[in-house]
Amino acid sequence: xxxxxxxxxxxxxxxxxxxxxxxxxxxxxxxxxxxxxxxxxxxxxxxxxxxxxxxxxxxxxxxxxxxxxxxxxxxxxxxxxxxxxxxxxxxxxxxxxxxxxxxxxxxxxxxxxxxxxxxxxxxxxxxxxxxxxxxxxxxxxxxxxxxxxxxxxxxxxxxxxxxxxxxxxxxxxxxxxxxxxxxxxxxxxxxxxxxxxxxxxxxxxxxxxxxxxxxxxxxxxxxxxxxxxxxxxxxxxxxxxxxxx
Numbered sequence: 001x002x003x004x005x006x007x008x009x010x011x012x013x014x015x016x017x018x019x020x021x022x023x024x025x026x027x028x029x030x031x032x033x034x035x036x037x038x039x040x041x042x043x044x045x046x047x048x049x050x051x052x053x054x055x056x057x058x059x060x061x062x063x064x065x066x067x068x069x070x071x072x073x074x075x076x077x078x079x080x081x082x083x084x085x086x087x088x089x090x091x092x093x094x095x096x097x098x099x100x101x102x103x104x105x106x107x108x109x110x111x112x113x114x115x116x117x118x119x120x121x122x123x124x125x126x127x128x129x130x131x132x133x134x135x136x137x138x139x140x141x142x143x144x145x146x147x148x149x150x151x152x153x154x155x156x157x158x159x160x161x162x163x164x165x166x167x168x169x170x171x172x173x174x175x176x177x178x179x180x181x182x183x184x185x186x187x188x189x190x191x192x193x194x195x196x197x198x199x200x201x202x203x204x205x206x207x208x209x210x211x212x213x214x215x216x217x218x219x220x221x222x223x224x225x226x227x228x229x230x231x232x233x234x235x236x237x238x239x240x241x242x243x244x245x
Contacts (some may be wrong), residue, residue, distance in 0.1 A: 001052050002114075008061070010104040012097070015065045016040075017105065020048050021057040021114050028057040029242035030109050030119035032102065032134060034127030036213070037090045039064055039071030043218045044124075051122075054235060056242075057115040059105050063098060063130065064089055074219050090126050095161060098130035099137035106141055118242040120144040120170075122234065124215060125182075129153055129161040132168070139169035143241040146173040146234055149212050151182030154190045162187075165194035171201040171241050175230050177210040177223075201240075203233065 002023050007014040018040070021028050031051045035044055040062045051058040062069045072086045102121070109115035119141045123131030128150015135145040145168070147153065154162045165172075174191055176183045188204060195202040207214060207226035214223035215230055 001049065003049075006108070008104050008108045010065075011100050012066050015101060015104065016062040016069060017108075018045055018048060018060040019058070020045075020052040020060075022052060022055060025055075026057070026114040027116040028055055028114060029116045029238065030106070031056040031058045031238070032105055032119060032121045032131075033058060033060040034098070034121065034123035034130040034134070035060065035063055036125035036127055036216075037072070037086050038074050038077075039086075040069065041071050041074075043074070043216060046217075047215075050231070054238075056120075056238070057109065057112070059109065061101060061105060063093055063101060063127075066097070067092070074216070077213070077219075093126070093130070095129060095133035095164070099133045102130075102134040102138055106138060116242075117141075118143050120146075120238055120242055122146045122148070123150060124148050125151060125213060128174075132161055132164055135170045135172070136164035136167035139167060142168070142170050144171045144173075144237045146175070146237070148175050148215050148230060149177055149180055149183070150174070151180075151212075153183065154187040162191050162194050165191070165198055168198065168200070171237055173202070173233050173237055174204045175215075175226075175233065176204075176206050177212050177214055177226075178206050178208045180206075180212045182212060205229075205233070 128147030
């Protein structure tokens with residue numbers, strides 16, 4: 001595979017982005033990976049490499065670039081103590097910001113002969129709502145998107161993230177732990193109502209026995225069976241939507 005660390009120009013500066021794709025056989029469909037609140041780390045790069053090894057041009061951007069791009073120790077969350085700075089960065093990163101960043105990534109990909117026209121967005125935890133923002137802001141490019149143990153998707157505000165489902169034009173997958181404190185069942189119901197009204201193919205899944213963050217292989221909460229099920233769901237969705245001629 002070919003790996004690069006590039007700086008992508010955006011409206012707010014230069015955004016570091018890890019790009020990885022197979023070394024031959026392109027162009028490849030694009031997969032945009034949206035990080036969780038812990039920031040960029042080798043664990044996420046390895047997950048990007050797994051997408052690439054399946055035949056995708058994968059982009060993993062540091063969405064905290066406006067604030068210097070810090071990352072945080074995943075083991076700290078095992079104690080139930082949340083780093084205040086991490087939460088402040090999470091709060092400050094709006095869907096409008098990530099939508100702008102998405103357009104910058106897609107503009108970059110257009111200039112690379114290794115990248116194809118079709119694209120998907122996958123977000124983990126915090127990134128779940130930013131993957132949704134990507135699909136809503138670029139409905140002509142994003143053909144599939146996924147939110148994995150995504151939080152803060154539903155609020156009482158007039159600009160609640162789940163309301164952007166109406167602007168998407170993509171198949172979607174929402175995967176949560178069975179009892180996820182950041183995604184109560186009422187939120188899943190609101191998301192499903194929006195998806196049903198949109199009338200596009202979707203799947204919502206609550207993974208039995210899993211905890212929030214279950215897809216991360218280096219986290220205390222990793223649940224291999226559920227995580228592998230998610231990989232199979234994603235790759236099946238990508239085949240349906242990204243690999244059509």
